[in-house]
Amino acid sequence: MKLELKRLHADSIAGAIKRAEHYRLLNEPLQAESICLDVLECEPRNQQALILLLLARTDQFGEAGGTRVEDARQLLPALESEYDRSYYAGIICERWARATLRGNSPGAGATAYEWLHQAMSWYERAQGLGERGNDDPVLRWNSCARQILREDHVRPAPDEGFHPLLE
Numbered sequence: 001m002k003l004e005l006k007r008l009h010a011d012s013i014a015g016a017i018k019r020a021e022h023y024r025l026l027n028e029p030l031q032a033e034s035i036c037l038d039v040l041e042c043e044p045r046n047q048q049a050l051i052l053l054l055l056a057r058t059d060q061f062g063e064a065g066g067t068r069v070e071d072a073r074q075l076l077p078a079l080e081s082e083y084d085r086s087y088y089a090g091i092i093c094e095r096w097a098r099a100t101l102r103g104n105s106p107g108a109g110a111t112a113y114e115w116l117h118q119a120m121s122w123y124e125r126a127q128g129l130g131e132r133g134n135d136d137p138v139l140r141w142n143s144c145a146r147q148i149l150r151e152d153h154v155r156p157a158p159d160e161g162f163h164p165l166l167e
Contacts, residue, residue: 005038005041007038007041007042008038008039008041008042010042010043013039013042013043013046013049016035016038016039017035017036017039017046017048017049017052019035020032020035020036020039020049020052020056021052023035023056024052024055024056024059027059029056029057029059029060030056030060032052032053032055032056032059033053033056033057033060036049036050036052036053036056037053040053044078045078045080047079047080047084050075050078050079051079051084051088053075054072054075054076054088054091054092055091057071057072057075058072058091058092058095058096059095061095061096061098061099062098062099062100062102062103066099069092069096072092073089073092075088076088076089076092081129082129083126083129083130086122086123086125086126086129086137087122087123087126087130087136087137087140089122090119090120090121090122090123090126090137090140091119091140092119093115093116093118093119093122094115094116094119094140094143094144096115097111097112097113097114097115097116097119097144097147098112098147100112100115101151101154107157108153109151109153109154109155110155110156110157110158112154113148113154113155113156113157114156114157116144116147116148116154117144117148119140119144120141120144120145123137123138123140123141123144124137124141127141
């Protein structure tokens with residue numbers, strides 16, 4: 001069966017964005033994602049919809065059938081400000097790290113550490129690009145640092161380089 005999606009009316013975009021925010025708050029990221037895609041069909045460069053879509057996709061990390069890192073990262077180039085590209089790259093890394101920890105697979109602590117470390121690098125970059133008084137990157141950086149400090153298993157992978165046998 002072939003279905004043709006219906007198109008939003010341009011006058012309803014602001015309301016649709018509010019609904020997408022609402023569905024994210026209700027922990028319904030698939031509904032929020034769908035609304036954002038509808039908005040972007042009408043206004044492909046709508047920054048609010050792009051950011052909400054990115055966040056809705058990261059809300060699905062670690063869920064069965066959820067999105068992958070690449071699904072969220074593909075939206076970064078469409079963000080107009082370098083600050084937003086850096087900040088939301090950090091968000092993607094941080095949320096993937098936390099999803100990895102929830103999955104509790106072997107080596108999850110070391111993998112999460114690498115992703116948290118990468119997120120912290122993005123937040124440092126965003127901090128240098130943001131407006132004075134915007135400490136969002138600092139708050140996120142501190143959150144990552146506290147998770148590393150709090151959880152003993154969130155550590156770098158042990159060096160498993162070549163070790164010759166001595167006779």
